[in-house]
Amino acid sequence: MTASLTQLAFADSTSPLPETIYQRILDDLVTQAIAPGDRLTVDSLARDYQVSQTPIRQALTRLEGEGLVEKHHLRGYRACERLSRPQFEQLFAVRAILERAAAQWAALHAGTDDVDRLQELLEQLRSPSSRPGDAVRLDAQFHDAIARASGNEILYANLSRLHVHLHLARVQRESPATEEVHQEHELIVQAISWKDPILAEAAMFSHIERSWARLDGDI
Amino acid sequence: MTASLTQLAFADSTSPLPETIYQRILDDLVTQAIAPGDRLTVDSLARDYQVSQTPIRQALTRLEGEGLVEKHHLRGYRACERLSRPQFEQLFAVRAILERAAAQWAALHAGTDDVDRLQELLEQLRSPSSRPGDAVRLDAQFHDAIARASGNEILYANLSRLHVHLHLARVQRESPATEEVHQEHELIVQAISWKDPILAEAAMFSHIERSWARLDGDI
DNA sequence: CATCCGGAAATCCGATCGGATTCGCTAGGC
DNA sequence: GCCTAGCGAATCCGATCGGATTTCCGGATG
Numbered sequence: 004m005t006a007s008l009t010q011l012a013f014a015d016s017t018s019p020l021p022e023t024i025y026q027r028i029l030d031d032l033v034t035q036a037i038a039p040g041d042r043l044t045v046d047s048l049a050r051d052y053q054v055s056q057t058p059i060r061q062a063l064t065r066l067e068g069e070g071l072v073e074k075h076h077l078r079g080y081r082a083c084e085r086l087s088r089p090q091f092e093q094l095f096a097v098r099a100i101l102e103r104a105a106a107q108w109a110a111l112h113a114g115t116d117d118v119d120r121l122q123e124l125l126e127q128l129r130s131p132s133s134r135p136g137d138a139v140r141l142d143a144q145f146h147d148a149i150a151r152a153s154g155n156e157i158l159y160a161n162l163s164r165l166h167v168h169l170h171l172a173r174v175q176r177e178s179p180a181t182e183e184v185h186q187e188h189e190l191i192v193q194a195i196s197w198k199d200p201i202l203a204e205a206a207m208f209s210h211i212e213r214s215w216a217r218l219d220g221d222i
Numbered sequence: 223m224t225a226s227l228t229q230l231a232f233a234d235s236t237s238p239l240p241e242t243i244y245q246r247i248l249d250d251l252v253t254q255a256i257a258p259g260d261r262l263t264v265d266s267l268a269r270d271y272q273v274s275q276t277p278i279r280q281a282l283t284r285l286e287g288e289g290l291v292e293k294h295h296l297r298g299y300r301a302c303e304r305l306s307r308p309q310f311e312q313l314f315a316v317r318a319i320l321e322r323a324a325a326q327w328a329a330l331h332a333g334t335d336d337v338d339r340l341q342e343l344l345e346q347l348r349s350p351s352s353r354p355g356d357a358v359r360l361d362a363q364f365h366d367a368i369a370r371a372s373g374n375e376i377l378y379a380n381l382s383r384l385h386v387h388l389h390l391a392r393v394q395r396e397s398p399a400t401e402e403v404h405q406e407h408e409l410i411v412q413a414i415s416w417k418d419p420i421l422a423e424a425a426m427f428s429h430i431e432r433s434w435a436r437l438d439g440d441i
Numbered sequence: 442c443a444t445c446c447g448g449a450a451a452t453c454c455g456a457t458c459g460g461a462t463t464c465g466c467t468a469g470g471c
Numbered sequence: 472g473c474c475t476a477g478c479g480a481a482t483c484c485g486a487t488c489g490g491a492t493t494t495c496c497g498g499a500t501g
Contacts, residue, residue, distance in 0.1 A: 068283075158312065
């Protein structure tokens with residue numbers, strides 16, 4: 004198979020092919036290169052990526068499991084439609100619940116390295132974002148770091164799944180990184196570094212409620 | 223692990239083959255016909271089920287996404303090890319959070335049909351279980367019905383994923399269906415039928431705390 | 442003019458092939 | 472006796488093939 008030699012720079016033999024294909028399609032989905040509702044035919048993707056259908060099907064199966072594409076038997080795959088307003092509200096509600104728990108757990112279990120990581124992210128969030136999209140990416144990393152610092156693997160896994168959809172739902176809404184947001188973030192980190200689970204949970208709750216208020220109306 | 227070979231009976235063309243294969247392997251996993259840590263080789267499964275490797279791979283990819291099997295590139299699949307004690311605690315913690323939310327939402331959004339369904343399940347739980355394993359199955363259906371009655375699709379999806387692991391972790395622990403458990407269940411349903419979210423959440427919380435206490439020590 | 446029908450193209454789906462890698466076992470050397 | 476090298480079998484992985492189904496489009500008919 005001569006494919007994947009010339010084109011994909013990151014198609015080194017160490018990382019399995021379905022994984023790279025998955026990453027590519029996922030990237031196309033979150034960047035809206037593939038719009039919601041678009042058809043995803045197996046062999047046109049195979050042609051595009053210069054690989055056979057087998058890795059494509061594997062990647063699509065994975066994406067289906069994450070709820071990013073939907074399959075209809077003998078009719079192919081489609082990119083899922085954007086979340087409806089009520090679904091988005093539900094997503095935010097579940098997210099709020101899990102993020103609060105994550106903050107609480109992080110306050111109880113975070114190590115010094117975790118706190119350092121959060122401090123570092125705070126600084127990067129403060130610094131003027133070089134490219135558009137950086138703010139969203141850093142914000143995602145910030146919440147990811149908290150979930151990781153919780154030390155709760157199951158919680159982390161659940162939040163990770165939500166974050167994909169959350170990101171998808173608010174692409175091109177690029178909320179301006181205001182001073183207000185920075186202060187909210189700093190309060191959360193402070194509560195975690197103080198190992199105060201009550202305050203951490205409250206700070207996270209407040210942050211998400213405010214995020215919702217900032218987003219509401221746009222959706 | 224000799225999977226049963228008698229399965230082609232339900233290979234009707236209406237239900238896609240990868241789906242039935244997935245169901246079979248999933249069933250073998252939850253019934254421990256495939257033990258944790260067992261290897262799952264693609265073509266021995268293909269031989270056992272009398273199908274080609276393609277549907278097998280698809281099913282395994284799905285199962286990997288749900289965290290039931292793990293894949294090592296070029297080394298095949300294995301059934302995931304049983305959850306460790308701390309992981310199980312984490313699972314229960316996350317479950318508690320989400321189930322509380324589900325009960326709360328159910329109290330706010332459940333329709334009369336949902337309540338009827340719950341009442342019906344209560345009766346079945348009361349009735350002497352015909353076969354061993356029925357109690358566990360009914361309990362799962364009960365919690366599933368509440369999650370569904372919440373009307374929150376995202377919450378439901380997250381809880382469903384947890385329930386698979388929860389079931390796996392407590393197979394062959396078959397807690398006796400005591401009167402105490404029945405009363406806890408009835409209190410939850412009553413709170414939901416009263417549309418009292420505060421009480422519903424509290425009742426669910428209490429129920430899960432008590433479940434934990436009943437299981438603790440066995441793990 | 443709308444509806445139904447039919448055939449061709451596109452697509453999915455399952456099966457199978459060949460190369461590449463890993464694992465297991467045996468034989469040989471220290 | 473133990474460790475190591477090497478050979479063979481098993482396995483995974485990607486590619487490709489052929490059948491089955493769906494979809495699309497044009498034309499015929501009431």
